[in-house]
Structures are given as C-alpha cells and as structure tokens.
Amino acid sequence: MTGPAPLTEIWRGPMAESRHTGHAVICDGSGEIVEAWGNPAEAVYPRSSAKMIQALPLIESGAAGAYGLTAEQLALACASHNGAAIHTDRVKAWLADLGLGDDDFRCGPQVPDDDAARFALIRAYEAPCQVHNNCSGKHAGFLTLAQHLGAGPEYVEPDHPVQKACLAAFEEVTGEESPGYGIDGCSAPNFITSLHGMARAMARFACAEDGKDARQSAQHRLWQAMVAHPELVAGEGRACTELMRACSEPVALKTGAEGFFIAILPSRQMGIALKITDGATRAAECTIAALLVRLGVLDPGHPAARARLNAPIRNRRGIETGRIVPDAGLL
Template sequence: MPKQDSPGPAIIAQGAVPMVELWRGDRLESVHQGHAVVMRADGKIVESWGRPDVVIYPRSSCKMVQALPLVESGAAKGLSTAQLALACASHQASALHVGMVTRWLDDLGLSDDDLRCGSAPPGDIAERDRLICTHAEPCQSHHECSGKHAGFLTLNHHLRGGSEYVDPDHPVQRAVRDAFEDVTGQRSPGYGIDGCSAPNFATELQGLGLAMARYAAAREGVGDLRAQALAQLRNAMMAHPEMVAGEAKACTNLMRATKGRAAVKTGAEAVFVAMLPEQGLGIALKIADGGIRASEAAMTGLLLRYGVLDAADPVVTQYIGPLHNRRNMMVGDTRLAAGFA
C-alpha cells in the first residue's frame, strides 16, 4: 500500500470561497474560506461551494467509515450502541469515555498497553483535575481516538491479526481502506498518518460527501450487510451524542439540538461532515486554513439551511452570532459570508 504525496496548501486554497466572517465593531476582521458539498446517495451534487473535487484528508470526520469493517465483519456482535458510537468518537476523555474504553479492553482480555494511539491529556476538566490531584499520568485510553482504537482491536481479534494494527498493510487497515474506497466511490490517492498513528486515506470532498449520503440513506434491517452496517453506525451516533464528543463539544451539542435529524462529526484541520437521514443527504466541508471555529460555524449554517436545526435554538449562537469578551461585552459577531448557506 504505497504512500503517495499529499496535496499542498496552495491546492487546498485554490478555488476556496468565503464562508465565515469575524466582525469586530463595524469592521470585518477575519475571513475563513473553504469548500463544501451536499450530496445524494446516487452521486448527484445538490449544492456546492468552492471545489467539490478538492482532495483532502478527512481526518477524524471519517471515523464512522473506519468503524464500518468492525460492524459488517460480525466482530461487533455483542457490542452496545454506546460502544459503536464511541468507536466513531473524538471524545474529550471524561470518566464516561475512559471508563467505557477500559471495560471494553478488559472484555477483550487486553489492556491500555495494547492500544497504539498514544497517551494524551484529557480534554475533560474533571478528569484532568483528577489526574493532577492523584499525581497520575494520562494513559492511552485518554486519547480522543481511543474508542476508535478499541474498535480496531475488536476487529483485529476477529481477524487474528498481529499487534501492530495501525500499520497500513495490516489486515485491519486494508479492510478500512477497502470500505473507505467503496463508500466514497473513489480510489484513494494515498494516505497520511493521523495524530493517533492510524493511516488516514485521502479523497475528494465530494467522495466524502457521497459516503455521508450513503450513511444518511441507509436503513437498519433493509438492504445488504453493508447498508445495514451504515445505518447501525449512524443511528448509534445519533442515539449517543455524548459518546461521540462530550459536553460543550460541537458534535454533541449540534446532534442534541437536531433531535435525531442529523448525525455530525468533526475532524482536525476544520473538516466537518453531516448525515441527514430524513432527506437522504450527506454534507462535507473543509475550511482551507484549518480554523475549527469556522468549520463549526459553517456546519451550523448548513444544518440551518437544510432545516434540521431550529434557528431559535440557543446552540446556534454558540457558533454563529454575537462575540463577547471576558466582561460579557458584545464586541463583534461571527457571520456566514454572503453567498454561503
């Protein structure tokens, strides 16, 4: 599985359009440009901004795709829907998340040492304080991708593979690549190594959007094994938004606010995807400069545009709307750029 050169920054920026603006007072202070696409499961583009053919790394936005072989292989038999949601998660390492990963590994007869994601400090304040107060070091289960890696280990146990399951030529990652290329409808031009040490396969933005549309259109109990696995993972995410990210995180907040009408997942460097089951639509976006604040605002705007998020919901003003300073003075606002969403 040869590694190939990734697209450079100039290619990511080429053709990008203004999507999110930051205003301070009456002056435009910053502009974030990017690309976005809304797809149907038949491959038709419903709407797009910028270049839908821009090649990107999906980063953690594609974790539900990386979890697909886990489900369709039968390795996930006996796992709860919360565990499936955690396999798709970039969690904040609260006690809820770390506890589930630890129990999951115990059930496999494995330990934290069997993970290959590396250790990371928890994003959850209570868990961070607990570690400080007990003079404990964060472990690999605290890594935001540990749920995905627990899923990899479960699949690896099923496949009887070697311990280095993040190696691009390992059976686990070959299965992931096969699933990724199938649901995106494209042969990946190569991969980069993600922050959790697993390969992350590149694709065009419209390929990622098509994958999300296929997740959106799938129905549990209907169609072949692949279609049912798509629906099972999407529904697990919507049933357990707290497992997918955590309190005060955009994925959890937006899924709760959409009340079962959307499953969403962010990725590093400002990639964001959504699955809209009622409409059978998939959304994928990428902010060219990697600004997470912009990807969260842009996705909020698209969820509003497609009617799965109520404009009056308080969650909207967390990502679009007034900006306040530390004294709670309104000093500016975040806006969607004219012509976008």
C-alpha cells in the same frame, strides 16, 4: 479549478476583520451534488470525520456481533471524545472484555479535554493514559477487529489487515480510489479523497436500509448509534454533541481536525462534507451550523446554534466586541 469560497467571517465593530474560506458539498442519495461552495474536487484528509467509515469493517466482518458490541460501543468507535469518565470507563470495560489493557493501544496518551478528568489526574499526580486519547474508542474497535481476524498487534500499520479493510471500505463508500494517506494524530492512516467523495459517502450512510445488505446494515447501525448517544461521540460543550441534540430530526454529526466536518441526514437522504482552508475549528462549526439551518433541520435560535452561528466574541471584561458569522452565501 474553482478556488475556495468565503464561508465564515469574524466581525469586529462595523467591519469584517477576518475571513475563513473553504469548500463544502451537499450530496443526495444518488451521490450527485445538490449544492457546493468552492471546489468539490478538492483533495482532503477527512481526519476524524471518517471514523464511521473506519468502523464499517468492525460490523461487516462479524466482529461486532461476535463480541456483542452495544450501540454505546459503536458510538465510541466513531467518537473523538473528551476523555471524561463516561468515555474512559466504557473504553476500559471494552478493553477488559477483550482481555487487553492500555498498553495494547497504539494511539498514544493524551491529556483529557474534560476538566474533571484532567484535574483529577493533576490532583493524583498521575499522567494521562492512552485510554484518555480522544480516539481510544476507535482504537478499541480496531483491536476488536484485529482479535476477530487473528491479526497481529500492530493494527495501525498500513499493511495490517485492519487498515486494509478500512481502506477497502473507504474507497467503496467514497466511490473513489484513494491516492494515498497521511498518518493521523492517533497514528492510524488517514486516507485521501475528494470533498465530493466524502459527501457522497455520508449520503450513502444517510440512505442505508437496515437488513438490505451487510454494508447498508452496518451504515445504518453506526449513524443510529451516533444519534442515540451524542454525549459519547464528543462530550458536553462540544459542537457534535450539542448540535445533534438540537436538530429537529435525526442528524449524525462528526468533526475532524484541521477544519473538517460532516453531517448525515437520513430523513433527507443527504450527506454534507466541508473543509476550512486554514483549518479553523471555529469556522467549521459555524459553517456546519449554517448549512443545517439552510436545510431546515436546525433552528437558528436554538442555544446550540447561537453558540456557533452569529456567536458573540467577548473580550476579557465580558464586553461583546464582535461576532462569528456565516457568509451570506450560506444562508
């Protein structure tokens, strides 16, 4: 079995001080591997990088159509957002349309990553709600599907119809039977697959044709919603949002916890999946930026690229002391 490959290095002065290893796969429209680093068969939790897969039943079931969901809401269903007002206001309105409230969520409260939202809560002496959870858009999608199916309120339980539908979609688009699951930070099951399976799934999203069939139409709608609303998928200052804006052609990007990242490249009919072994976000962001540059869809001189690719490391006096650089094998 192939071990992890070097993907990102942290340089200080004349030498590499730290190295992040991992696995990365680029797949074409047939699901075949175009390029790979490390072990394509590595078993992984894709974490939040799987949200567009988890959103497939929302559309395929007819729920999205029945409730008139917009592209903004579909983008939020795929989001790991900052909890800014642009996110929480929309999720609250979505809940209200369902006749539901914050207590109907099962994702748990989270302090917003957005400074303005966090400081507003502090000034008001208020605790964060579940709507502030970065996964609240995904959970609004789960609640919509549960209501459409007439299913019970415990929609994160693995044997709930919502999660059974998510598992079926997950196994179909990855092309693999999942050997199990772990419970994600938002309490929903996160299904295991191989890195190749996840890249294959993203390539299938990239190749999807609107109107071809229910699955492809759903895939097409989801990546288009992400590209149309990058600010809803993550938020200002975040890699997903900034790199989607920076790409020279439509590319849907989504991070996942513990060093995961995916890319959907419709114009190239390719999908990317990567996992950093030690779970470092800085390495995942550098690696995905390097792969986008490698494929010619991201200018390495763009500010969003430079913030993650060969990004300077500064000390507390603002002096540049090092850089975050991709391994030479990526470029």
